[in-house]
Amino acid sequence: MSTRSAESRDNSPDGVDASPEKRMSKKRKVLSCYACRNRKMKCDRVYPVCGRCQKTGRADQCTYDPRLLEDLPVNGDGHVDGTTNFGNFAPPDNPSSGAVSSNVLTWKLRVQERRLDLLERRLAASGSAKGSSFGEYPSHFDDFEPDEPPLREEMMFRGKAFKTQFYGSTSPLSVLTQFAELQVFTREALVSDTTMLRIRTDFKAFRNRRKATLKEKGLRTQGSDEEIYALMPDKGIVDAQVDLYFRIFETSYRILHEPTFWKDYRAFWERHSSEDSPASFAAILLYVMAITSCLSPRDENVFVGDSSVDRESALHLIETCDAWLARQNRKHLTLSFFQLQCLSLLAKRVNCLKLKQDWINCGDVVRLAIAAGMHRNPSLLSGGRVSEYDKEMRRRLWVTIVEMELQSSIDFGLQSSLCGLYFDVPPPAHLPDDAFSQDTQQIPASRPLEHFTTASYLILTLQSLPLRVHLLQLLNNPTTDLQYSDVQHYDAQITQLLSSLPSWKDPRAAVPAALLDVQLRQFLLMLHRPYAKLAAKNQRYSYSFTACVDAASSIMSTYDDLVAKGVLVLNHLRNDILRTGITLAQVVYHNCSPSPGPAPVLSSPPSKEPHLPAVDLPETYAQNSIPPAPEVKIPQLPTSNFLTTTLCTTAIALLEKARLTFEHKVMRLGTGYLEYWLFCSALGLMPSTSHSNQPATSIASITHSAPEDIRSRGRKALERVTSLCFRVLAMQKDPEDSFASSLRSAITPQTPLSNISLPSATALASGSDNLMPPVIPGATGIVELAQQGKGFGNVGAFDGLSDMQVDLTGWTFPEFWAFDMAGDL
Incomplete structure (x- = not known):
């Protein structure tokens, strides 16, 4: 200084x-x-x-x-x-x-x-002004610096008293706080239809009953060895699930050593009935069963209430194993103890269970690893106290733990435990599992990165780890003076890392290659989104708009490629689909032109018009506690800039693909209903992409009145959600239980039976009008279909991926939106 x-x-x-x-x-x-x-x-x-x-x-x-x-x-x-x-x-x-x-x-x-x-530059300008001769004048642009736009801190801070939740800038939920127009749209939609409020009541009542049942079961669960063994299924079922686990997860996150596992696996089944069977290995098998419970696509899924049967089974396995794990002594740590901790985190994340505690739980595991010295070079321990096998497993587990914790920190917008942490543990050896064993005295030489092994992901992800930790710190600090030149600098670094990733031909490399790609591209969305919104006002930021659309397109292509290969895992683990969808919706809205016509629509109290039913809104709305809403119009595509028009059209098509992708995840797990509603609302707020000579196509194609245009689009967004609820109702395990009966009575048919059409899994034509699929008429129509022997179509098929990492339980969007549909399990 x-x-x-x-x-x-x-x-x-x-x-x-x-x-x-x-x-x-x-x-x-x-x-x-x-x-x-x-x-x-x-x-x-x-x-x-x-x-x-x-x-x-x-x-x-x-x-x-x-x-x-x-x-x-x-x-x-x-x-x-x-x-x-x-x-x-x-x-x-x-x-x-x-x-x-x-x-x-x-x-x-x-x-x-x-x-x-x-x-x-100031010194040069000062010297030129003092000693300039005739004809030599200082340039007016010598000291020119482009103005930096004022960027507000993005965060979500909700709750009351000490029951609060905070999400920082890198959380996709924080993006919504800067998208007030979407909040207004959801209010108008809910005012126009009371169906969602009745559905909300049914979902919430069922949730309360289920929570009480789970609490009662939890009190009876002691976490004993006998309970672990009682949950073990037949060997044939376990064989298939373990094989699926190794094919999907152990090519990226490395928790188990495959040759050692299969050796213990055979020994376990040989002595399964004896008292000396290790309960720790049985718990590992149950966690593996829970992890793979919902990974296989099912044409006809089955639901218990709003959650799928497979997810409920995984929840039971996880809670029993967690209770057993909590009883284990932490003073004498073993390899299996850390493996169980990692499997527990993975099982809950892949089934979207207890997500509100994910960042806390990941931090606990990181601190356990740090306390055990896993962040330091194991060679520092003298006297041969650590075998070569243990050294290698420590290195693999350390990278796996920090990657899971870092991604959780990104999704929550909170700081990582790696910030400021010194760690000198060397990278794992780039070797397949069969290259070393527990008896190995010296680890063989690593193979080149062009040759894929099950450790390739760990090696390559460490190369970008410092940059990702640095960007996490940078973006979640509200005092950071990040300028646009810095954004371009980090964009160049990320692009260079992406271009340096190898292209493997090994079919096992599908998941690790996808992870390496999307975990870098997510930062391109976060860095460029604040500036991409300003591209229409300042052409300097047009590149950011292009970068956002390009990153979103690459992410969606990565997911589509995995789906084509039958791999359905990233939708459960990561949050890319929600982040991509919300980013595209916000950027497109701010780069379009407001539609001409009557006065804009504002968020208003419930309508007293005779064609709109009275809405029983919660007390917060009745007391006018909602802040003043911004003016909202359905935008139209810009006509003066072909590049912006093309980018908006592409982004809307990607947004629809993201919605379809997320819909399949909801129908597989039975969670993420509120997030799906946000997708539908965002699409309803997009301009029409129909090719027409009329400049006001988006208005004229729906209604002749601007206020009715907002509400008609809102009703179509609601119809999508109710359509999804119909499908959940049609696939109930017990069609006559209280939840199904209540939900069935809350929704009435809306169209004749002849007009019934279920949403197709294929991509729909572009255009806001065509993006709205026909709705299912209601429970009565479904019953008539069943009585006529007609199928429900591809109502449960997986042909896309979605992903949701953050639990939105109880989140109000707007304040009276108390859907509580994401689950609090």
Whole structure:
């Protein structure tokens, strides 16, 4: 830090005019820069130049209290954005890993280069103004800097008292807080139809009964060995599920060593009836059964209430195994203990169970691993206390644990345990499992990355880990002064990493190759989305719009390729589909033109018109507690920019594909209903892509009245959701239970039986009008179909993927939307 000038010393609280008594009593250090402090402005406390001084052109006046030099971190990782923040920095004796500090150092160098460039241009301009001769004038663009748009912090902070939840900027839910038009659309839709409110009541009543039943079962579950063995199915069933697990998961996340597992597996079944059968291995098998419970596509799924039977079976297995695992002693840790912890996390995430606790649970496992020293090089343990087999398994488990924890941190928008953590554990060996065993004295040499092995994912994901951790810190810090040039810089880094990924021909590489691709492209969406919304107003950001559409297209293509191969796993593990859909909807809406016509539609109280039923809205709406809504019109595609029109049209088609993909996940697991409603609402808010000479096609194609246009689109969005509920109702395990009977009575037929048509799994034609599939007329129509011997079509088929990582239980969107449809299991 540079010493302060005489002027800054005079302006400081400890200036020459201060009395000795005052100086003696001033013990607290001044954290803000003196320029901001004197102007009584908020300072972000970033060294060497705070954001406010940099933006206002007073970089030369930005000085800090020199006493802060004593606390300046020496490891280069003092703050999230790579610059030092005197409000919250890491202790200097907590060094970061070399890889992470490399990214931080790069960021610091960019900040310094930016400052030096600014000073050099001002100095050159000053010299030219003083000594210029006739005909030599300084350019007006020498010191030009493009204006940076003001970006608001994106977060979701909800709840009351201590029952609150927080989601940071990288969470896809936080994007919705900046999409107020979608909130208005959902209000108008709910006002126009009372069906959803009745369905909500049925779902919530069933949930409450199920929670009470599960709580009662939980009290009876002791987590004993006998309970573990009682849940073990026949060997033939276990054989198929274990084989599926190794084909799908053990090619990316490495938890089990395959030769050792099969050796223990054969021994387990040979002594299954004896008392010396290891309960830990039985628990591993049950977790594997839970993980693979919902991974196989089923043409005709079966539901218990709103959740699928397979998901309910997985829940029972997980809760019993978790109860058993909680009883195990943590003082004497073993390899199987860490394997069970990883399998427990994976089982709950892949079945979308207990997701509100996922970030907390992942953090606990990371801290267990750190406490066991798994983040350090096992060679530091002298005396041969760790075998070569254990060293390799420690390295594999460490990468698996940190990858799961990092993705959970991204989805929740919270900081990772890796932030500022020093770890020097070497990468795992690039070898197949059969290349080493428990008796191996020396690990063989690694194979080239062009040759695929089941450890390839672990090797390659470590190469991008420092950048992803750095971006997570950067994006979730509201004080980060991220400029558009920085976005382009990180875009180039991500693109380079993507281009360096190898292309494997091995069919086992489908899942790891997809993971390596989408875990990088998700950051392209997060980095470019705030600027892509501004592309219509500033052509400088047109590249961001293109980058968002390109990243979304690549993500959807990756999912489609997996579906074609019969792999249906990423929809349960990751959140790419929801993030892609919401990003595309928001970007398209802000880049379209408002439709001409009558006054815009605002969120309004329930209509008193005779054709609209009275809506029994919750108390929060009745008390007018909803904040004023923005003006909302159905937009139309821009006519003056062909590139923007093409991007919007492509994005709408991708949004419809994402909705179909997410729909298949809902119909397989029986969760994510609220998220599906958001997809349907977002599509209803999109402009029409029908080719017509009329400029107001999106309005005229639906209704002749602007207010009715919003509500007619809202009703069509609601029809999609009720159509999905009909399918759930038709596939009940017990059609006469209380939930099915109540839901059946809540919905009435809406169209004649001759017009019944179930949504096709194939892609629909473009255009907002064509995107709305025909609806199922109601429970009566379904019953008539069954009585006539007609099938329900492909109501349960999987031909796409979706994904939802964040639990939206109880989330209100808007405030009175208390659907509670995501499950709180």
